[in-house]
Amino acid sequence: MTPAHDPGRVLGSALLTAALDHQPLPAEEVLAGSPTAAVRPLAELGDVEVGVWEMSEGSARDTEADEVFVVLSGAGEVRFEDGTSVALTPGVAVRLHAGERTEWTVTTPLRKIYVAG
Known part of the structure; x- marks a missing residue:
C-alpha cells in the first residue's frame, strides 16, 4: 500500500534544480560582474x-538578517567585516547575524x- 501524499507537508520538490526567477542586484551592492x-x-x-535563495556568478555586498543556511549547490565565499571568511560548498552550514555587513563572491551559481527571522 502506498502512503497518501499530503501536499501540505511537501514544501518544494526538485529544490536542487528548480528554475528560480532571478533579478539583478542593486547596482550599489555589486562589487564585480x-x-x-x-x-x-x-x-x-x-x-x-x-x-531557497540563489545567486549567480559575481560579487556583491549585503546587510544580513538573522539566518542559518545550508549550501545546496555551487561555490563561493562569504567574507565578514572582521576579515574572516567562509568557503561556500555543498553541505556547509553558516550562521549570519542581523546587521552584519558581508561580501559574497560566487564562482559557480550558489543555491x-x-x-x-
Missing part, C-alpha cells in the same frame, strides 16, 4: 521564513536553503 539573485519562500513558521 553582473550578479543576479532569486528567492523562493517555502514556509513561514511564526516570524521565521524558510526558503542555499535558509531559515531567517
Whole structure:
C-alpha cells in the first residue's frame, strides 16, 4: 500500500534544480560582474521564513538578517567585516547575524536553503 501524499507537508520538490526567477542586484551592492539573485519562500513558521535563495556568478555586498543556511549547490565565499571568511560548498552550514555587513563572491551559481527571522 502506498502512503497518501499530503501536499501540505511537501514544501518544494526538485529544490536542487528548480528554475528560480532571478533579478539583478542593486547596482550599489555589486562589487564585480553582473550578479543576479532569486528567492523562493517555502514556509513561514511564526516570524521565521524558510526558503531557497540563489545567486549567480559575481560579487556583491549585503546587510544580513538573522539566518542559518545550508549550501545546496555551487561555490563561493562569504567574507565578514572582521576579515574572516567562509568557503561556500555543498553541505556547509553558516550562521549570519542581523546587521552584519558581508561580501559574497560566487564562482559557480550558489543555491542555499535558509531559515531567517
